[in-house]
Amino acid sequence: MTSSCKNDPKPTVKNESQVTAVSEDLEIFDYEGLAPLLNMKDDKTYVVNFWATWCAPCIKELPYFEELNQNYKGKNVEVVLVSLDFPRQYEKKLIPYIKEKNLKSKVVALDDPNMNSWIPKVNKDWTGAIPATIIYNKNKREFYERSFSYDELVTELRQFIE
Amino acid sequence: MKTLKTLFMLTAVVLMSTGFTTVNDVGGGYEIGDIATDFSLKNINGEMVSLADYKDAKGFIVIFTCNTCPYAVMYEDRIIALDEKYKDKGYPVIAIMPNNTQVKPGDSFEAMQKRAKSKGFGFPYLIDEGQKIYPQYGATKTPHVYLLEKTKKGNEVMYIGAIDDNYKDASAVNTRYVEDAVDALLEGKEIKEKKTRAIGCSIKV
Numbered sequence: 001m002t003s004s005c006k007n008d009p010k011p012t013v014k015n016e017s018q019v020t021a022v023s024e025d026l027e028i029f030d031y032e033g034l035a036p037l038l039n040m041k042d043d044k045t046y047v048v049n050f051w052a053t054w055c056a057p058c059i060k061e062l063p064y065f066e067e068l069n070q071n072y073k074g075k076n077v078e079v080v081l082v083s084l085d086f087p088r089q090y091e092k093k094l095i096p097y098i099k100e101k102n103l104k105s106k107v108v109a110l111d112d113p114n115m116n117s118w119i120p121k122v123n124k125d126w127t128g129a130i131p132a133t134i135i136y137n138k139n140k141r142e143f144y145e146r147s148f149s150y151d152e153l154v155t156e157l158r159q160f161i162e
Numbered sequence: 163m164k165t166l167k168t169l170f171m172l173t174a175v176v177l178m179s180t181g182f183t184t185v186n187d188v189g190g191g192y193e194i195g196d197i198a199t200d201f202s203l204k205n206i207n208g209e210m211v212s213l214a215d216y217k218d219a220k221g222f223i224v225i226f227t228c229n230t231c232p233y234a235v236m237y238e239d240r241i242i243a244l245d246e247k248y249k250d251k252g253y254p255v256i257a258i259m260p261n262n263t264q265v266k267p268g269d270s271f272e273a274m275q276k277r278a279k280s281k282g283f284g285f286p287y288l289i290d291e292g293q294k295i296y297p298q299y300g301a302t303k304t305p306h307v308y309l310l311e312k313t314k315k316g317n318e319v320m321y322i323g324a325i326d327d328n329y330k331d332a333s334a335v336n337t338r339y340v341e342d343a344v345d346a347l348l349e350g351k352e353i354k355e356k357k358t359r360a361i362g363c364s365i366k367v
Binding site for chain 2: 054055056057084086087113114115116117119120126127128129130131145147
């Protein structure tokens with residue numbers, strides 16, 4: 001049961017054994033819980049950005065992902081913002097940030113400390129630096145360990161939707 | 163494979179170029195078994211430090227780290243502990259701050275001095291002025307560890323990656339990657355995990 005307004009999700013906690021902070025305003029996953037979002041087999045193209053409120057280059061490019069979501073949601077594109085904020089800061093920093101910036105893209109939090117096990121599953125070439133982004137659909141997948149401008153994002157996305 | 167070829171070319175360019183101003187790419191950098199470059203970088207006390215200064219060392223725990231990255235901060239105490247544990251066994255910690263301080267004023271030389279003093283760093287905390295060293299190593303984030311062993315060929319890269327497998331809670335760590343690697347070297351054994359990964363803050367250019 002998902003609320004129609006993505007910005008105001010109901011309390012949802014996946015994989016309760018792994019969840020260390022529970023919030024009413026945030027979906028929190030371990031990697032196993034997140035993995036389906038990285039492997040959707042429907043007709044959409046997904047732009048998945050790994051970020052955190054404490055990561056300056058992430059915050060700089062976040063508006064471009066929001067803009068992309070706004071401009072391309074009619075073209076079967078969905079932006080997912082995966083926050084790597086620390087659990088103790090979900091209430092203090094992440095949720096206030098989501099509200100203050102009125103983020104429209106889907107935001108989820110990934111809390112899984114055993115990074116060496118899941119980073120290579122996201123992408124074999126990822127050294128672990130953020131920001132990092134995946135663009136994929138059922139036919140094609142690219143991984144980017146870099147920052148983006150809006151135009152650069154559009155250029156990449158077009159290779160998936162045209 | 164195209165990417166491999168590109169990687170090779172990039173590495174070749176890196177090796178050949180001495181000026182070396184444009185390579186901030188993730189593509190270069192060391193693999194296990196490569197010989198790591200020495201350097202002469204300024205320590206927080208103003209003195210220049212090189213690996214060659216350490217005549218008695220068996221190797222080095224080189225850690226690219228900084229003041230401002232929350233992951234680096236969470237690992238500070240563990241970095242201090244690594245140095246205390248292994249300095250006398252021949253593997254001192256050498257910390258290098260790789261960020262562009264214009265972009266991250268919180269990592270300025272003065273800020274580094276302050277942080278080192280307040281935390282009581284017992285190891286050199288060097289600034290990669292001009293950002294020429296970290297791209298040669300291939301560091302992409304902080305913290306990022308390169309364990310080196312002195313060999314006849316030079317300082318050979320033995321381990322690359324994370325300090326351990328739980329950034330959040332030192333008491334919940336299952337595998338201490340760096341300690342296990344140094345212990346293996348001390349015992350003359352093969353290092354089990356030579357490369358690991360962790361989330362970190364991208365190095366600011």
